[in-house]
Amino acid sequence: MPTGMQERSHLTAVDPAALPAAALPHNLEVEQALLGAVLVNNDAANRVSFLTPEHFFDPLHQRIFATVMRLVERGQLAIPATLKTYMENDAGLREVGGPQYLARLAAAATSLVHAEEYGRTIYDLSLRRQLILIGEETVENAVEADTELSATTQIEQAEQKLFNLAESGHAEEGFKPFSRSLNLAIENIEAAHKREGKLTGVSTGMQAMDQLLGGLHKSDLVILAGRPSMGKTALATNIAFNAAKRWHRSVLDGEDPAKGGGAVVGFFSLEMSAEQLASRMLSEQAGIPSEKLRRGDMNPDQFRDLVRASQEIEDIPLFIDDTPALPISGIMSRARRLKRQHNLGMVVIDYLQLARPSGRERTENRVQEVSEITRGLKALAKTLNVPVLALSQLSRSVEQREDKRPQLADLRESGSIEQDADVVMFVYRDEYYHERRQPEPGTPAHAEWQERGERIRGVAEAIIGKQRHGPTGVARLHFSKETTKFGDLAEMDHLPDRTF
16 A cells, blocks of 8 residues: 555646645545545445544545535435535636546545555554644744743643644544443453452552542542641652552562552652652651651661661652642643653642643732643543642631631632542641640640540541542541651551551
8 A cells, every 4th residue: 555755646636746845744545545435435434533634635635525524424425426516616626627536536446444544544644744743843943032932841842742643643532332441441340359459549558548549540630638737748758659669569579560559650749859758758668757867866776777768669660850830731741751751650749839830921810820730630640541649738717617627618729629630638637736735734624635635646537528439538547747657547446457
């Protein structure tokens, strides 16, 4: 089958001499043969439903295909005789012989069996032409001295266009038969049934949370919110580390890591440096208070524990980007790159209010900016088919209530965040507020305060305020302030089944 740069055959609709010397990739003979196949047997149109008129190189062929598809969609017969009614005034058609050209197309038709193959050739050549145009536009933008558009921004824009082109290259996308979707759903359910913890998503590493959420699901935007000092960064770090460690363990055990509940994690830390996050993780895994690590105040046993922990975790697939004030376009661009290079399975953003919208300048309307950011993160989750865990601040209204457990209405710029999120959960530690309500020592109230403090010491709550695919509720966790580590809570009637 002829492909590549083609001169027009005897069916030529335009003079080949009129084409530029360096013509874009195209194959007119394939276009003609496919159009002929559709005109001879309209069933061929269903086999190339992934094509649009713009995929054809010849403008006349674009118009013919558009007319044919319009008739087929109406349930009408599309043959040269019926097309004549709709295209007799087409100047381009008149230039190549009028209705006789349509008859010649039908005579040059490929078989119904080969129609889809010809369609994919046309599709591929169209992508190649678009790729060339993106390259030319990138060169032009780089040559022009635009002070408002940095080189980094231009790279991100070019990467975005290339990614969009790559995504549009999936010719099989569109409507899917229900049987195909059903089979995929059954495969996921079967994998969850066989998996430890009955998970269908990425494990958080904490049994109570996994039971409520079923793990973090692909294409979901998960918002984790909390007031300062509640530990939302620590919880996000723990979840990211547990997922990456679980992935690494599956690889070492020779198992399919995609079925083990782990993930390759990309962590965008817009507030803390990569070194600070690494120190936190070392503190968690070695069981050494982070303040001791900062001062280097360790005994020989603790130092050995630190070395052991660092050796155990150095190879986990956790990637940290600590670029401050990163625009949402930059986050999306870097996540796509990590997906291509390392099979990214989860994204964490700490935190979304520190991200910037993709525009050149910030607007006065902060709600509008956050809306753009959350829409972008949801699009990222769906496009890469990975869970995106984004941290969010809560408004000060929490502090004005007697019960300081957060609610959906406490989210800053809550409208867009609550609307775009698939899951909204809050981290809450009653111990933090209880410590600040100490009555006068020696009084009965102080004794009650101490007794309650013992009951809630080290207890944290992950409050699921919204979940599209499951129930809301509260997962009780254990939190160590010294090592900022969350884990399973040892209740009186239950001990944790596993550790990470």
